[in-house]
Amino acid sequence: MEIVVNLKAYPCDPVEVATAAREVSEETGASIAIAPQSAHLQRVAETGVETWAQHVSPVEHGSHTGSTLAEATAEAGATGTLINHSERRLKLADIDAAVEAAERAGLETCVCANNPDQIGAVAALGPDAVAVEPPELIGTGTPVSKADPDIVTDAVAAAEDVDDSVPVYCGAGISTGEDLTSARELGAEGVLLASGVAKADDPKEALENLVAPL
Amino acid sequence: MEIVVNLKAYPCDPVEVATAAREVSEETGASIAIAPQSAHLQRVAETGVETWAQHVSPVEHGSHTGSTLAEATAEAGATGTLINHSERRLKLADIDAAVEAAERAGLETCVCANNPDQIGAVAALGPDAVAVEPPELIGTGTPVSKADPDIVTDAVAAAEDVDDSVPVYCGAGISTGEDLTSARELGAEGVLLASGVAKADDPKEALENLVAPL
Amino acid sequence: MEIVVNLKAYPCDPVEVATAAREVSEETGASIAIAPQSAHLQRVAETGVETWAQHVSPVEHGSHTGSTLAEATAEAGATGTLINHSERRLKLADIDAAVEAAERAGLETCVCANNPDQIGAVAALGPDAVAVEPPELIGTGTPVSKADPDIVTDAVAAAEDVDDSVPVYCGAGISTGEDLTSARELGAEGVLLASGVAKADDPKEALENLVAPL
Amino acid sequence: MEIVVNLKAYPCDPVEVATAAREVSEETGASIAIAPQSAHLQRVAETGVETWAQHVSPVEHGSHTGSTLAEATAEAGATGTLINHSERRLKLADIDAAVEAAERAGLETCVCANNPDQIGAVAALGPDAVAVEPPELIGTGTPVSKADPDIVTDAVAAAEDVDDSVPVYCGAGISTGEDLTSARELGAEGVLLASGVAKADDPKEALENLVAPL
Numbered sequence: 001m002e003i004v005v006n007l008k009a010y011p012c013d014p015v016e017v018a019t020a021a022r023e024v025s026e027e028t029g030a031s032i033a034i035a036p037q038s039a040h041l042q043r044v045a046e047t048g049v050e051t052w053a054q055h056v057s058p059v060e061h062g063s064h065t066g067s068t069l070a071e072a073t074a075e076a077g078a079t080g081t082l083i084n085h086s087e088r089r090l091k092l093a094d095i096d097a098a099v100e101a102a103e104r105a106g107l108e109t110c111v112c113a114n115n116p117d118q119i120g121a122v123a124a125l126g127p128d129a130v131a132v133e134p135p136e137l138i139g140t141g142t143p144v145s146k147a148d149p150d151i152v153t154d155a156v157a158a159a160e161d162v163d164d165s166v167p168v169y170c171g172a173g174i175s176t177g178e179d180l181t182s183a184r185e186l187g188a189e190g191v192l193l194a195s196g197v198a199k200a201d202d203p204k205e206a207l208e209n210l211v212a213p214l
Numbered sequence: 215m216e217i218v219v220n221l222k223a224y225p226c227d228p229v230e231v232a233t234a235a236r237e238v239s240e241e242t243g244a245s246i247a248i249a250p251q252s253a254h255l256q257r258v259a260e261t262g263v264e265t266w267a268q269h270v271s272p273v274e275h276g277s278h279t280g281s282t283l284a285e286a287t288a289e290a291g292a293t294g295t296l297i298n299h300s301e302r303r304l305k306l307a308d309i310d311a312a313v314e315a316a317e318r319a320g321l322e323t324c325v326c327a328n329n330p331d332q333i334g335a336v337a338a339l340g341p342d343a344v345a346v347e348p349p350e351l352i353g354t355g356t357p358v359s360k361a362d363p364d365i366v367t368d369a370v371a372a373a374e375d376v377d378d379s380v381p382v383y384c385g386a387g388i389s390t391g392e393d394l395t396s397a398r399e400l401g402a403e404g405v406l407l408a409s410g411v412a413k414a415d416d417p418k419e420a421l422e423n424l425v426a427p428l
Numbered sequence: 429m430e431i432v433v434n435l436k437a438y439p440c441d442p443v444e445v446a447t448a449a450r451e452v453s454e455e456t457g458a459s460i461a462i463a464p465q466s467a468h469l470q471r472v473a474e475t476g477v478e479t480w481a482q483h484v485s486p487v488e489h490g491s492h493t494g495s496t497l498a499e500a501t502a503e504a505g506a507t508g509t510l511i512n513h514s515e516r517r518l519k520l521a522d523i524d525a526a527v528e529a530a531e532r533a534g535l536e537t538c539v540c541a542n543n544p545d546q547i548g549a550v551a552a553l554g555p556d557a558v559a560v561e562p563p564e565l566i567g568t569g570t571p572v573s574k575a576d577p578d579i580v581t582d583a584v585a586a587a588e589d590v591d592d593s594v595p596v597y598c599g600a601g602i603s604t605g606e607d608l609t610s611a612r613e614l615g616a617e618g619v620l621l622a623s624g625v626a627k628a629d630d631p632k633e634a635l636e637n638l639v640a641p642l
Numbered sequence: 643m644e645i646v647v648n649l650k651a652y653p654c655d656p657v658e659v660a661t662a663a664r665e666v667s668e669e670t671g672a673s674i675a676i677a678p679q680s681a682h683l684q685r686v687a688e689t690g691v692e693t694w695a696q697h698v699s700p701v702e703h704g705s706h707t708g709s710t711l712a713e714a715t716a717e718a719g720a721t722g723t724l725i726n727h728s729e730r731r732l733k734l735a736d737i738d739a740a741v742e743a744a745e746r747a748g749l750e751t752c753v754c755a756n757n758p759d760q761i762g763a764v765a766a767l768g769p770d771a772v773a774v775e776p777p778e779l780i781g782t783g784t785p786v787s788k789a790d791p792d793i794v795t796d797a798v799a800a801a802e803d804v805d806d807s808v809p810v811y812c813g814a815g816i817s818t819g820e821d822l823t824s825a826r827e828l829g830a831e832g833v834l835l836a837s838g839v840a841k842a843d844d845p846k847e848a849l850e851n852l853v854a855p856l
Contacts, residue, residue: 009699009706009714037714038680039695053681055708057651063781063836064651066697066710066730072651072679084306088708091303092335093328114307117339121306124334124376139705162338162376194705223485223492223500251500252466253481267467269494271437277567277622278437280483280496280516286437286465302494353491408491512734519731520763521756542735548766549734552804553759590766590804 001180001214002129002169002190003032004052004110005207006082007040010198014040015047017197020204022049030211035082038068045077053081055088056107058097070098070105080108082192084122086135096125110169112192116154123162130159130168131192137172139195143179144172149186156187175206177213215394215428216343216383216404217246218266218324219421220296221254224412228254229261231411234418236263244425249296252282259291267295269302270321272311284312284319294322296406298336300349306335313341324383326406330368337376344373344382345406351386353409357393358386363400370401389420391427429608429642430557430597430618431460432480432538433635434510435468438626442468443475445625448632450477458639463510466496473505481509483516484535486525498526498533508536510620512550514563524553538597540620544582551590558587558596559620565600567623571607572600577614584615603634605641643822643856644771644811644832645674646694646752647849648724649682652840656682657689659839662846664691672853677724680710687719695723697730698749700739712740712747722750724834726764728777738767752811754834758796765804772801772810773834779814781837785821786814791828798829817848819855 005021007014014036021032033050045051057067073081083098084090090098095111102109110129111122122130132155137144144151156168167189174183175196183191193210200206219235221228228250235246247264259265271281287295297312298304304312309325316323324343325336336344346369351358358365370382381403388397389410397405407424414420433449435442442464449460461478473479485495501509511526512518518526523539530537538557539550550558560583565572572579584596595617602611603624611619621638628634647663649656656678663674675692687693699709715723725740726732732740737753744751752771753764764772774797779786787794798810809831816825817838825833835852842848 006707009701009703009709009711011703011713037709037711039683039710039714039718039720041681042684042718059651061651061653064729065648065724065727065836067651067679068681068708068710069651069679071653072681076681076684078681082707085707086307087706089305089307092298092306092309092332093300093303095306096329096332096335115310118306118310120338120376121310121335124338124372125331158338162334194707220493223487223489223495223497225489225499251495251497253469253496253500253504253506255467256470256504273437275437275439278515279434279510279513279622281437281465282467282494282496283437283465285439286467290467290470292467296493299493301492408493514735517733517735520726520734520737520760521728521731523734524757524760524763543738545767546734546738548804549738549763552762552766552800586766590762 001184003030003210004035004190004192005032005197006035006054006192006194007037007198008194009037012198014044017203018044018047018049020207022047024204024207024211025049028211028214030214032207033080038073041073041076041078051078053078054085056081056083056098056102058090058094058101060101070101070107074105074107078107080110083109083111085112086114086133086138095122099125099127116151116158119155119168120158120162123159123166127166129190130166131171132168133171133192140173141175142173144170145179145182145186147173152183152186152188177210180210181213215398217244217424218249218404218406219246219411220249220268220406220408221251221412222408223251226412228258231417232258232261232263234421236261238418238421238425239263242425242428244428246421247294252287255287255290255292265292267292268299269297270295270312270316272304272308272315274315284315284321288319288321292321294324297323297325299326300328300347300352309336310339313339330365330372333369333382334372334376337373337380341380343404344380345385346382347385347406354387355389356387358384359393359396359400361387366397366400366402391424394424395427429612431458431638432463432618432620433460433625434463434482434620434622435465435626436622437465440626442472445631446472446475446477448635450475452632452635452639453477456639456642458642460635461508466501469501469504469506479506481506482513483511484509484526484530486518486522486529488529498529498535502533502535506535508538511537511539513540514542514561514566523550527553527555544579544586547583547596548586548590551587551594555594557618558594559599560596561599561620568601569603570601572598573607573610573614575601580611580614580616605638608638609641643826645672645852646677646832646834647674647839648677648696648834648836649679649840650836651679654840656686659845660686660689660691662849664689666846666849666853667691670853670856672856674849675722680715683715683718683720693720695720695749696727697725698723698740698744700732700736700743702743712743712749716747716749720749722752725751725753727754728756728775728780737764741767741769758793758800761797761810762800762804765801765808769808771832772808773813774810775813775834782815783817784815786812787821787824787828789815794825794828794830819852822852823855
């Protein structure tokens with residue numbers, strides 16, 4: 001299982017969470033990436049943890065003030081990126097161009113979508129992974145795998161229909177090892193999580209509990 | 215072949231073009247829809263021509279000032295709508311919701327996209343038709359079927375991969391009967407056109423020439 | 429006092445509300461405009477009521493699929509338009525261009541904003557009127573003139589600072605004659621309202637009650 | 643004169659330009675800030691140069707994936723930020739919220755706008771500075787101070803009308819010391835420039851030429 005911890009714009013210490021994630025990865029062999037704010041990429045990557053961006057812009061080098069250039073993201077140490085998170089939705093043509101921009105810069109891509117139909121849609125754009133996250137469950141603490149397990153199995157089926165090699169992650173409300181296990185049983189090959197770790201009093205303990213069943 | 219004439223925001227007389235289209239439809243049996251500005255839908259529909267919207271908003275009834283409500287569009291006489299035209303690109307989740315809104319209001323849907331990958335993506339959302347329009351050819355007078363025929367055949371293949379029942383239209387640069395014929399030979403079941411008719415000195419003559427080979 | 433009734437995307441009968449507004453205008457001399465969906469402009473204007481658009485696009489004639497062209501809006505019978513309603517926020521440069529587009533088409537303009545600072549900002553763009561609407565009060569039934577009267581007086585002061593000839597309207601939560609009176613006492617020269625009329629069982633009665641104190 | 647060098651998404655070495663700027667600042671006393679990609683803020687700030695962001699999001703700490711959080715920007719070493727650059731235009735309400743976010747994080751703000759009317763508008767939002775940049779001149783090498791000097795003087799007048807303490811910068815096409823001098827003579831208290839330095843073969847030489855007349 002791939003684990004991506006999205007720090008969003010939370011008031012956490014990104015280096016503390018990154019260090020915890022690196023240690024838990026080393027101790028358990030779990031694959032954990034941290035996705036901080038762009039401005040924190042450099043310091044997060046310097047901890048040695050796998051580092052992801054939360055977003056990259058659908059642009060190439062040029063006159064794009066205020067963009068999040070994939071190449072700059074990679075130079076700061078990122079090796080992957082989320083695209084089209086429900087808190088940063090993109091136009092379809094821009095998802096396509098952002099996937100291309102990320103690939104050009106050597107970043108792995110995980111394109112998010114709300115429901116199984118949209119998972120089919122983004123799978124057609126050739127990303128490395130897709131992630132289904134029902135927006136109404138984000139931040140609730142109720143995992144998608146429990147609240148609406150059919151969304152995960154339908155998303156896996158929808159992705160398979162379009163491109164049977166693209167892994168499906170799931171997100172929204174995931175925080176415990178049990179959530180991870182049930183996501184895996186529903187066919188997910190990874191999870192996105194955020195507040196469960198980023199807002200934990202002890203991020204390392206939260207990550208250890210998360211990966212315990214692996 | 216389905217023909218959709220998109221009047222965009224051109225300074226043409228929408229009733230004149232609509233009347234010409236209705237007459238050519240009646241005389242030749244060709245299927246021609248006119249897509250005017252929202253504010254012109256009522257008068258265009260009153261000519262008896264098949265009337266389409268250029269866009270509908272991804273919303274239901276409610277507090278949505280300045281939206282283009284699918285139900286209002288249908289009440290004014292539209293029976294179909296374009297969605298995600300390259301001049302009115304939508305977020306992926308909004309394309310999904312706009313298709314749903316249009317279906318709820320009884321409107322046929324044709325979702326546009328730039329290239330074959332994106333055609334696969336929009337086909338996954340269950341529209342009635344999809345349309346490939348390379349933005350760089352729009353308004354050029356050079357038809358996509360001549361400038362880049364592979365885009366059309368690849369789009370047809372991409373749509374078929376995802377949903378083999380969804381017809382593919384093509385657009386950009388189409389204005390003559392020859393363009394229509396070559397689009398059909400490449401597998402397209404319809405065409406979108408705009409300036410070739412909307413800006414013609416004699417829209418009726420332009421439409422007659424267009425449908426002559428059918 | 430100018431009264432603009434914004435029908436948003438509510439499931440009301442726009443012609444019924446328009447007819448009621450025209451009758452109440454005629455009977456009382458009150459100035460009441462109805463702002464329906466674009467697709468309903470034609471039928472609303474045909475009732476003889478003063479008709480406004482809810483939005484116009486910041487464009488001129490041209491290749492703008494899915495736009496709301498000011499000229500088309502005027503041709504359908506509108507004589508004014510809201511711009512930058514909090515449910516249809518625009519980029520600053522687009523507010524500027526939309527005001528220009530509306531003026532070119534002979535439409536009166538009322539540019540909305542959330543708070544006094546933003547009222548100062550939009551007053552600098554030269555509209556015919558500005559309207560302050562705190563988004564948190566929209567649709568609540570609690571009038572801005574009661575919930576936060578300082579917003580209205582501060583907005584009037586902010587507009588005056590920048591251009592002392594531009595009238596300030598207020599909106600959000602307004603539904604009764606008492607609300608209208610207190611808006612006027614705070615310095616507003618008009619009101620925007622929506623659900624109070626559009627969702628009323630008897631729109632004519634709602635409008636009569638509204639204008640009674642005038 | 644304040645000088646802000648916007649590196650946009652140009653393929654330059656941000657540390658090289660930053661080092662050159664710091665050296666020229668030290669040697670000449672000129673005030674030069676470098677605005678790199680977010681992901682480069684940390685390394686640019688570590689050179690000791692004054693560091694600015696190209697954009698900050700109109701958000702507070704919270705669930706805002708893919709945002710550019712003002713606090714993270716400041717933690718990486720930025721002390722100021724551009725807002726509403728013509729390549730990253732914001733909704734009016736978002737300019738207001740971004741100025742507030744930047745102030746909360748202790749960042750200086752310079753809000754950009756296209757023309758004198760819009761300069762008046764953004765001055766009403768209380769930023770530390772405003773910058774007029776006619777988009778059609780960006781990247782042309784023809785300085786606004788030569789192509790259209792009235793834009794600068796009118797912008798200075800428009801800002802003064804609204805808030806006579808807010809300094810006006812100007813940008814677009816500026817690259818030489820002569821451009822800087824004429825901007826100053828027209829009333830500008832700072833300049834934004836980009837390609838003239840970022841794309842120079844020798845950024846240090848370009849900066850030295852720029853500040854020579856100061």
